[in-house]
Each structure stands twice: as structure tokens, then as C-alpha cells.
Amino acid sequence: MVARIFRPARTAMQSGKAKTERWTLSYEPEVPVSVEPLMGYTSSSDMKRQIKLSFDTQEEAIAYAEKNGIPYQVLTAQDDTRKKISYSDNFKFGRLQSWTH
Helix, strand or coil, rough: EEEEEECCCCCCCCCCCCCCCCEEEEECCCCEEEECCCCCCEEEEHHHHHEEEECCCHHHHHHHHHHHHEEEEEEECCCCCCCCCCHHHCCCCCCCCCCCC
């Protein structure tokens, strides 16, 4: 069973970077999810889907996987490239674009 080592991205409801700095080791699913016909619940007999380990650095996660003989793949995330501006920049005197509502 292959493990994934990745840094989780922030959620759509998150404006900060909470819980995105740590690296996570989780397993790929071995068994597909089955749907219970009466209520529509999803279930699986794969218990390794519930294991998620957190590490401070990528090197620690790789060392843990190699020490325990776990095959792994490292997924690199693309960092945010948000432009940081302040609210007062909307009203500054030397603004290049005209201010409209």
C-alpha cells in the first residue's frame, strides 16, 4: 500500500494558513468505497484510510516511511501567490485606476 506525503492546502473557507504548514502522511485507498443501498451511506473495509500522521518537515515524513518500510510518493503543493495589499490602498491619492463603486 502506497502512502502519500503532502502538505494540505487551505480550504475555501479559510483566509489564513492554519494547518497548512505541517506535512501529512496518509495511505492511498486499497478498497473502493461501497454505497449502502437503503440509506446511501458510504463505507469501506479499508482501515488504513483512517490513518493520517502529521510531521513538521518533509524530511521527517520521508524518514518515518523509510524506517517502517512504507512505499511512498511525495506530492508537492503549489504555494499561494496572493498579492498582499491593505484596505487603505483603495483610497490612496496616487492610485493608477479610477475609484468606482
